[in-house]
Amino acid sequence: MDFLSETVVDGVRERQFIVGEVTGALWSDPDAFGTTPLLLIGHTEGQNRLKPDVFALARSYVDLGCTVAVIDAPCHGGRLRNERHLELIDDMQRRFEEEPITAADAFHHEIAPQAIEEWHATLDALQGLDEVDAEGPVGFHGLALGSMTGVPFVAQDDRVTAAVLGLVRRETIDERAFEVRLPVQFRMQWDDELVPRDSALALFDDLGSSDKTLHANPGGHRDAPAHELESARRFLARHLGLASTADETPARDVLATRH
Amino acid sequence: MDFLSETVVDGVRERQFIVGEVTGALWSDPDAFGTTPLLLIGHTEGQNRLKPDVFALARSYVDLGCTVAVIDAPCHGGRLRNERHLELIDDMQRRFEEEPITAADAFHHEIAPQAIEEWHATLDALQGLDEVDAEGPVGFHGLALGSMTGVPFVAQDDRVTAAVLGLVRRETIDERAFEVRLPVQFRMQWDDELVPRDSALALFDDLGSSDKTLHANPGGHRDAPAHELESARRFLARHLGLASTADETPARDVLATRH
Numbered sequence: 086m087d088f089l090s091e092t093v094v095d096g097v098r099e100r101q102f103i104v105g106e107v108t109g110a111l112w113s114d115p116d117a118f119g120t121t122p123l124l125l126i127g128h129t130e131g132q133n134r135l136k137p138d139v140f141a142l143a144r145s146y147v148d149l150g151c152t153v154a155v156i157d158a159p160c161h162g163g164r165l166r167n168e169r170h171l172e173l174i175d176d177m178q179r180r181f182e183e184e185p186i187t188a189a190d191a192f193h194h195e196i197a198p199q200a201i202e203e204w205h206a207t208l209d210a211l212q213g214l215d216e217v218d219a220e221g222p223v224g225f226h227g228l229a230l231g232s233m234t235g236v237p238f239v240a241q242d243d244r245v246t247a248a249v250l251g252l253v254r255r256e257t258i259d260e261r262a263f264e265v266r267l268p269v270q271f272r273m274q275w276d277d278e279l280v281p282r283d284s285a286l287a288l289f290d291d292l293g294s295s296d297k298t299l300h301a302n303p304g305g306h307r308d309a310p311a312h313e314l315e316s317a318r319r320f321l322a323r324h325l326g327l328a329s330t331a332d333e334t335p336a337r338d339v340l341a342t343r344h
Numbered sequence: 345m346d347f348l349s350e351t352v353v354d355g356v357r358e359r360q361f362i363v364g365e366v367t368g369a370l371w372s373d374p375d376a377f378g379t380t381p382l383l384l385i386g387h388t389e390g391q392n393r394l395k396p397d398v399f400a401l402a403r404s405y406v407d408l409g410c411t412v413a414v415i416d417a418p419c420h421g422g423r424l425r426n427e428r429h430l431e432l433i434d435d436m437q438r439r440f441e442e443e444p445i446t447a448a449d450a451f452h453h454e455i456a457p458q459a460i461e462e463w464h465a466t467l468d469a470l471q472g473l474d475e476v477d478a479e480g481p482v483g484f485h486g487l488a489l490g491s492m493t494g495v496p497f498v499a500q501d502d503r504v505t506a507a508v509l510g511l512v513r514r515e516t517i518d519e520r521a522f523e524v525r526l527p528v529q530f531r532m533q534w535d536d537e538l539v540p541r542d543s544a545l546a547l548f549d550d551l552g553s554s555d556k557t558l559h560a561n562p563g564g565h566r567d568a569p570a571h572e573l574e575s576a577r578r579f580l581a582r583h584l585g586l587a588s589t590a591d592e593t594p595a596r597d598v599l600a601t602r603h
Contacts, residue, residue: 275549275558286545289560290534296569299534299560301548310555312582316575323571 086210109156120218124151127227133162240264247324345469368415379477383410386486392421499523506583
């Protein structure tokens with residue numbers, strides 16, 4: 086893990102980094118003392134480490150006392166795209182109007198194995214940092230694209246303590262949902278134009294966790310109400326041992342609530 | 345509304361009251377000053393105003409700054425039972441082993457219209473108290489039996505501001521779910537032995553509210569996790585204008601979380 090830059094943005098310490106070929110950003114409280122829990126953000130489709138929504142979400146977890154990391158998914162945020170990627174993206178865009186629900190499936194199936202490996206490697210690197218307790222709690226917040234990678238990632242990597250997942254179809258996850266054992270807050274939108282209701286319910290049902298809660302709200306894929314971000318923060322604060330501060334620091338920005 | 349007794353129990357002011365033939369209890373902070381939001385509890389099957397679970401739930405809302413009222417449902421808590429009631433209860437008990445899901449339907453259909461009217465009349469009386477702002481916010485927390493009455497009650501009575509509902513079948517509610525317009529937090533248990541999953545999902549779907557959130561957790565009818573009580577309190581605090589205190593006063597007792 087190499088750090089490329091360090092600044093303070095809006096009161097938050099921001100370090101751009103690279104792990105192998107993967108670009109990422111790390112945010113933390115500039116006045117933090119000692120080790121802090123890690124919070125990993127799996128960004129949504131079309132997002133990356135430089136987008137304001139991702140920063141707003143990250144900051145809401147920095148305010149809880151976390152060190153927050155995001156990495157760009159393959160083909161996102163200026164990462165290199167090879168010939169095969171370009172073909173798949175072209176195919177996805179061509180099919181999107183007629184088949185919005187399934188148009189991106191081939192692309193996601195192709196990048197998922199790589200994206201999962203990149204999260205394992207990033208977590209290895211993050212746990213080597215002085216400010217991170219290598220045995221400490223790790224949260225994951227990843228919806229939509231973040232869950233396509235996130236569900237199999239948290240199923241495989243038992244260093245993750247608890248996860249906010251959802252806004253994703255059962256069909257894009259394979260059988261690995263059964264292997265998820267950690268506490269999960271699972272989000273769905275009741276009228277999601279990209280995730281059929283039955284598919285979201287089936288995925289919640291398949292999660293192997295005994296501690297899992299489904300939250301459903303009316304509206305489309307990007308219409309989640311602001312109070313769901315507060316629920317996600319409280320859930321992760323509780324599982325990361327930050328319960329006493331979670332309720333005292335409401336998120337400053339609701340930009341990030343859509344995912 | 346006549347008050348029959350007044351005591352302080354575990355730091356909470358408790359007044360037993362009667363409205364017409366209906367027995368109830370009113371709980372509030374003995375040091376409260378000025379008017380406070382009302383919170384109505386619709387108790388579950390087998391409960392009544394004198395049960396510890398109901399008191400624990402009430403106290404968790406008193407701690408938020410509410411004046412809390414519960415009334416005994418018809419045939420509950422020592423209320424008179426007529427010949428017809430005794431027949432229906434006998435029938436329900438006889439059928440329960442073979443048809444647990446539907447055994448109580450005839451009984452509930454019979455008592456629901458009366459129970460709904462009793463809530464309207466109780467709210468009339470409560471809003472006449474000096475300590476209650478007659479134009480102020482009113483919350484409702486009623487699951488299972490409390491929702492069989494509560495769903496039609498909050499659909500009809502636009503004085504209610506927001507409601508925690510659920511653990512009830514679509515089939516016991518008639519068409520009135522469509523008429524529910526207020527913000528709702530709707531609870532279901534994913535493996536509820538008394539409420540089939542599809543029936544609970546259908547009822548959530550039918551609620552006419554644009555602001556509604558479904559919370560589902562694994563386990564049977566009485567297995568809701570403790571964090572759902574905190575969610576209910578935060579939801580109602582937000583809608584009753586108590587948001588600033590909701591997060592500072594975690595419920596002192598988890599007895600009441602099962603409903």
